[in-house]
Each structure stands twice: as C-alpha cells, then as structure tokens.
Amino acid sequence: MIRINMYTKEVTKEILPDEYFFLGGRGLTSKLLMDEVDPNCEPLGPNNKLVIAPGLLGGTVAPCSGRISIGAKSPLTGGIKESNGGGTAAVKLAKLGIRALVIEGQPQEENLFLLKVSHNGVEILPADELKGLGNYETTKTLLGKYGSKSGIISIGPAGERGYSTATIAITDMEGTPCRHCGRGGMGAVMGSKKIKAIVIDDSNASKITYKDEKTFKEISREWAKELVVTRKGMTDYGTAGNLDAINALGSLPTRNFSYGVFEDADKISGVRLREIILKRGGKLSHACHPGCVIRCSNIFTDKKGDVVTSSLEFETIVLLGSNCGISDLDFIAKLDYFCDDFGIDTMELGVTIGVMMEASVLPFGDQTKMMGLIEELKNDTLMGKMMGQGATLTGKVLGVRRVPAVKGQGLAAYDPRGIKGTGVTYATSTMGGDHTAGNCLPGRIGYRQETKDLEFIKTTEGIVELSKDVQTMIVLCDLCGYCFFVGPSPDTVERTAKLINARWGTEITFDKLIELSKQVIQTEIKFNEKAGLPQSINGLPEFFYTERLEPQQHIFDIPKTALENIFTKN
C-alpha cells in the first residue's frame, strides 16, 4: 500500500494491515475511506482521499479479474463512492504488489503533477504541460514519453475543473484511454489533488505466486471456458445486446424516462451495432482488460473505417440515445468519444441532457443543439459548468421536477418501474442511483434459499430481498476485481472461495465471503449516515411512484418502509 501526500509530497510504503488482508477493490477503498476520511469533509478539499485499488484477485489468471476500484467521498452524491473500471491499470498495480494507492492532501500550488509508479515505488513529477489536454492527447504524450507498454490513469478537462461528473480514464490494452471509472465524479477528486495522470510501469514486477497454482489455474480455466459459452451474446453484441430485451420489457428510458419503449430501438440496438461494426470493419469481441474472456467491448468506426470510439456501451447508447430522443449510433459514438476525451460520465451527461430537454432548453432529438451543449462544456460556460455538476443540480436550476436521480446521481438505463429489483438497488444502494451496485435483470437469483425461488422474487418482499442479495454479491465481485458480468451469483461466490483458498492456502467459505461483503456494505452505510445520506432517505424520485410508465403501465410500488431498512434487518 503506497500513500502519496500531495501537500507534503511525501510518498510512504506501508504494509497492508492484517485486517485489510481479504479486502481488495471496493472492499479496500471503502474500508480505508471509513477509517481515514471524515465523512463530512469537502469532497474536493484536502481532507478527502482518493484510493485506487486492484481487486483481491487482480493480476491472477482468474477470469475477468482485472477491474479496478477507485474510491473517495463523492462530490456528486456527497457519500462514499467506489467507481469501477477496466483497462490495464489494475493488473499492472497488482503485479507490482501494490494493493492500494492512497492519495491524500492537496498541493498549495496551482501546478499539475503526475505520479510515476514502478517497481521502485511512486515518484511525483511535474505535469503542467498536460494542462487542459483531453485524455487522448494526454495518454499519447505519456505513452510516447514513458513507453507504450505503460498503463495510464488520467483525467481530462472535466476533472481538472472539478466537475462533479468527471471520470478517471484508464488505458486499455491498445493504450486507448477508453475505460472509465465513470460514476460519482472521481475525476474531480483526482483533479482536486492536482494529479493529471498516473503512469504505471510494471516491468521488473515480480511474479504472482499461488499456494496451489495447479488448482487455481484449473478452476480459472474451467470458469473461463464456461463464461465464453454462457456469455456468447455479450461477446457478439456487446452490452447493447440487452437493448431489445429492456425495450420489450417496456423499461427503456426514453425522452427523460417518460416512456418505456423507444420507437427507434432497432436503430440503436445490439443487432444494429453489430451490423454496423461488421460492415465497416470495426472490432467486436474486444477485451476491456487483460484476462477478460467475455470481451463485450468494441471499437466503433465511421463510414470511412476510421476509429470513432471504443467502447460503445448500452448505458451510453440509451442515456445519450433514446433518453434524449436520439436514434443515430454514429452521433452517439461521437458523443461517447467526446466524453472519454473530455473525461465526463456518459451516463450522467445523458440524464442531464434529458432533464434539459424536459425543461425545453432544447427539443428531444435535436442533434445540432446537443452538439451546442458539448461546446458549452468544452468552453466551460455557465451552462457547461452547470451540466458538469450533473442532472440533480441541473434539474434544480431549471426547475424540473422529473429528475431521474437518486442521492444526487442520475439513474442507469433501466427504468425502475419496469425492472423493480434494479429500482430497489437505485433506491437503497450506498452509491446512489447506480445499476452496477446490483442490477436485478430478469433471471437473476440470490444466494439464499428464498431468493432462489423464482416465484418469491417476483413478490414485493422478494424483489427487495433479491436486490439485497445481488447488492451483496456484487460487492464480492468489486472486492475481487471481477467484471460483474461474471455474475453476482452463488456460483461466483463458490468459485471465489475455492480460488482464494488455492491462492493462499486459507479455508475461506461461501458464508464467510458473504459476511465479508455484508461488512463492506455496512461500512459504507456508516460512512453515508455520517455524511448525511442515511438509510432513511432511501427511495426514488416521486414521479416513479405516481406516474405510470407507458405503454406497459409500470409503476414503482415498493413501499418506502421496505427500502429504509433493507440492510438493517437480517
């Protein structure tokens, strides 16, 4: 664990405390934040800390275990945050034996810095020449200077400016800064520490060791094989493969969550995306991080075959697409590139623009005016600054009552009225409106007897219990560094116990892992309670309870009382 104080410029290596040992990723970011950060601190002030942690199994051959967790008190929600991303950083940090980078303090000077991480430790270097650059230019410069095999973590102008919706970009295996810890404004926290980028050089890293390498590899190989088969749809169509199903469920956010079916869904669906990519010679089945076997990422090219962006994802396509009345994948791809380069969350931006359309700042579906908004962001105008603060604040300024956001964070691309389990997750997660905290799509089951019962989990009580189970199992994914597409499922928990035991010779059990995950959630709840996001505010915006989602007439009818104590009762 390496601690970097940006006020004193001191770098200290610390042995990970024993009690942190089984915590990786989100487990570690959340525990560290609880132990070391005042929940009432200013998110962009000197007392917040930015914690970057690979998962517990990061760097190993366990499939899809190379995701990274970046945590801090969020400037967007005001609560604890873990934002999860792909790219090469996690694996490189893990290989260097680094369980966490803890960035604290704040420089007094206005200069920008970069951190150079290698087997020699961490150096703080000047980086003023990168000021104002987008992630693409930043990455290009740094890869040129530090070698194309480096992994880069960086922020764009949004992060430098402290926009609450700023992301942290991470380079993928091709050195493209297209993997983002997108949610909750982690980029603004990094910007507040005046760190433009982190360059990771894992040459001379020592080898990952295993107590029982053979077993570990066997389990991993078998699991990977299964994932390749069961996740073939994702490999072929990307996350957008989901779009038709969500549309069929009448739950596709359309024109600021005012309708559940998009009339032009076929123009932005996974099928369509695949067609375009195959025709133009982009890339499907693209891995977002080393060790990814699901490969749901893609590279999207324009008609001439030039790369526009990577990767075009379901959430982006819906929230900047149907949610804004847009049905043009080329246009959405352009926006996606802008967001990645500028370093702003595509999801929050989509929700924000939807809210602005609701307020008649521009009409739904108006591409020209949407590009105008992008200019406002680029130019840091007052409107740009407002948009940079996200949907909740924008809605407040514009006097919009229908703002699809929870705890300050815009919802993901599943209308909670139709997919109620995900609605419960939005309403109760420590992370604010966030599907990655526990997406409860049809077919999902929990780990307990009752939550494996397909009839029970369709009841109101069952929906709540399912969300709780899925949220718990997701924590385990985030803790291990798995992409959550391996599934927040009992199967994943079981395999994980075996993998951990094979790696360290421990005797960890299914129950123990569940317990560990629950503890992480309890830690986050405690942080949020002190920060002013108590469980008592769990719930969705009023319109989800009062306005039926046409055409399927869905309504969110999970009583508030069931949402307030989801994690307090057993």
Next chain:
Amino acid sequence: MIRINMYTKEVTKEILPDEYFFLGGRGLTSKLLMDEVDPNCEPLGPNNKLVIAPGLLGGTVAPCSGRISIGAKSPLTGGIKESNGGGTAAVKLAKLGIRALVIEGQPQEENLFLLKVSHNGVEILPADELKGLGNYETTKTLLGKYGSKSGIISIGPAGERGYSTATIAITDMEGTPCRHCGRGGMGAVMGSKKIKAIVIDDSNASKITYKDEKTFKEISREWAKELVVTRKGMTDYGTAGNLDAINALGSLPTRNFSYGVFEDADKISGVRLREIILKRGGKLSHACHPGCVIRCSNIFTDKKGDVVTSSLEFETIVLLGSNCGISDLDFIAKLDYFCDDFGIDTMELGVTIGVMMEASVLPFGDQTKMMGLIEELKNDTLMGKMMGQGATLTGKVLGVRRVPAVKGQGLAAYDPRGIKGTGVTYATSTMGGDHTAGNCLPGRIGYRQETKDLEFIKTTEGIVELSKDVQTMIVLCDLCGYCFFVGPSPDTVERTAKLINARWGTEITFDKLIELSKQVIQTEIKFNEKAGLPQSINGLPEFFYTERLEPQQHIFDIPKTALENIFTKN
C-alpha cells in the same frame, strides 16, 4: 385551524387537536410538518405542506407578540423550516381565531390563485391577473380591491418561479409588503401551491379573551415599558446599530467572509443610517407589526425624500454591503427594495453574490455589475436561475470552496470565527446557517445555572451550552409569536409563563416551557434525520476551521464532536 387543499380545492375547518394547544408559531408549524409531511417529499411537490401560524400569544396585548411563523420542508436546506416575519398577518389571523392555515396539495392547472381569509373562512379565488407581478404591485392591486385595511401575504416572481431563495412578503401597518419570511425558500413552496397571495380581512373578528385580563395586561404593560427603555438603541438606530460592535469584534463579514473588519464600516453603520434618515426625512422607530414596542424598523428615503425601501436591516446592509465590498447605503437600499419586490431573500442573495465575487464573476464592490446580476434575476436567465438557488448551489457550479453556508443556507452577518456561540448555532441548528435560531452575541446568557456564569460561557464547553440554551429559548419566542428582540432570556421565559397562565388560567411553569421548546427542537431533529440532515453533519464549512479571520485572527475551534450531539445529551 383551516386546511386548504389546492388539488381538490377543498377548505376544511378543524378543531386544533388538544396536543397542539400550547403550540403556536414555530411550535405548531414544526409539529404539523412532522405529523403530516414525509420528510423525504419533494419540497416543491404535492406532498409538502405550507403551514402559516401566528404565535400562541398572537393578537394579545403581550408586547412584540405579533410575529408570524411560516413552515414547510425547505427547498433550500432540504430540511424542516420555520421562517419568521413581522407585518399585520399574524395578529389578523389570531383575531379571526385561526391558529394555523395548512396549505396542501398542488393544483393540476397552471393558474394562479389567491386565498381570501375572513370571519367566513377561506375562499380560493383566481389570481391569474397577478402573474409575474412584484410584491409591491400585487399588494397595491389587492389592497385596492379588498380594502386598505386587509393584511396581505404574497410572493413575487421569485416565488412563482420556484427559486429556493424566494420569500413570502407580508404587509406592514402601512400596507407595504416589506416584512418578509425570508429564509429557506418558503416563497417557492407557496408558489408551488400556485398561491400568489393571501388576503386577510379581520373585520368582524371576535375579541381576544383572557381568563385574567387585568393580570395579563399588567404584565404586558410592565414588560413593554421595560423594553422601551432597554431597547432604546434599537429604536434609535435600528438593527444596524449592531454594526459597529460586530466590526469592533472583528467579525463583520467582509468580501465573502475573508476579513472581519470593514474599512468603510462607518459608511454603512447604524449611526450613519440614522444620520441619513433624519436628514432626509425618512422614518426611524418604525414598528414592524402591531404591538411592537421596540420599533427597530425604518423607512429609507432617497435624497429627494422619496421612499426607497423599508426596512433597511443589519443583515441586508452587511451581506449585500461589506460582504460584497459595498459601502453605499443608497445602493444597498435599492437592492433591498428590489429583493422585497421580487420576493427574494436579501441575506441569501448577499452571500450568493459574495461567492460569485470570490469566483471572479464580478469584482468586489462593483455596483454596476451587481445591478447587472439583478437584471439576470429579473430576466430569469441561466445565471439568474442559478443565483435564485442560493449560495451553496452557486458555489458548486462556480467551483468555489469558500462558501459560507450550512445545510445549504447562507450564513447571517456574523462571522462564526469571532462570535463562536452563533457559530455553534449555525453549525447545529435544525434550520441551517441561521442566526435567528439562536444568536449568541456577547452578553447573552442561558437559563441554567452554568450558562448564567459569564466565565463558563466563554469556554468551549460553555459556548456550546450557551448556544443550546439560546436556541431553546428562541423556540419559545417563535412559539409565542414574539419578536426575538424581546430576548431569548430567562426573563422572557418567566414572563411568558405568567402571561399564559393569566390568559388561560393554566399553571404552566418555567420548566414546562423549556421542556416544550426542547420538544419542538427534538421534533425538528427527527424530521431532519429522516430528510437526510442528521445531527452527524453538524459543522461549519472547512475554511472556518483552517483560515484565520484577519485582522483579529479568529478561528473556529469548537470540535465537531461537541457539535454532533448538542441536542442528544441533556
């Protein structure tokens, strides 16, 4: 108690429940909100309620007892709110035997309404012709139509637009809409109910009765006599009489709370104000409500003797003055008139503009550019909308870290570093940064043995205890309908017990009244906890703890732990 449902347009008279009997003013607004409003409701949605209540002694001859309490969940703080004002409304309502108007629901139509309150009850009437009018024009129209003796409660454009800083105006004895329930955006809640104005006609009201009229009048007369003597400074100089003292304490908010002494204090002081008013023939010693014997209000005229505004108060003069680097009373008076007419809180606007100056949107002291900001408000531009949401949101958009606000509400005109008791009140009050919740100016003592000890209340523990005592006694003032200038003092509590007993033949005691006041605070705490403003967030912005206030080097050093549990330990 009259309930007005703006959705169904039903008006119902209800007998005040027994348990509410000794609750008036803030006691009643807070209890009703807790009992009837979901703390998580949207402040401007149909589930919030606006409660208007005269004090328990409103309409009687008790001195200074004609203040009104208006309560709702605040769109500014997100918590419970009571905003207190003068004018004639409270006395008229009390004379009509109305303990509270409870306005609930929300019309579906876009039309505006007015409420006509008389001895016949409440009528809901159309008021579209008043749309967009300022409070002055609104009042003039209504007094013309309903008789000059009517009392008018109204909102300006700010309230109609839902600005979180919108006030509710109340006419004074001359029919001028210059008394405002200014804090916490109560005007926006009234606007969300589509009520432009409330006309109160108290002709044919029945006489206030007393169990022991003689004693009641005797106590009142004696108290009034004393107040006339002890508050002479306020009568002569208005609230601005304070300014020199606060400046001498090095605690006068100057240029966005960056300095504690204003070099041009003499140009905006009470002495100067008196000089100008006497010279030009304005009015000093003006009463803000019937029964006021302190008469700290004034009428400010321009050089030609034409009325500019009433009343020019300390908070306005400082927050729109020294806090913005302005030292011109004529200019401040103009802004005050604008705020009263437009229906926006002078204090929140002053803090907001200070924050904008800190962000270099305009230079400190630039009158021309400040008038430009007023145009932005009038024209409802994006900048105007942002300003209308107050200092906290404005600071967020502009990326300002030094935002002097607590729980979303801008601080009053006492820098908490120099006047720490008031700082504790800002940090701990259920109302957000609000001096009226318990201003602890030097000389103030509590009601308990230890808090009467002048040495103890200078210690850290003593400061906290004093604030707690004063906050408790202020509740009693707000509950009775007193102007708090009678003093949140043991003496006031004693006299109040006697007055209540003389009025109703009860045997209420000092301790019982303190207990009652404490219960009100506990009710508010409970509401706020559920609304997401738990006691754990009590505190001041970080810069008050880290940045010394020059030139007297004050710092806020009351530990956060002492602020979190102020009302939970006994």
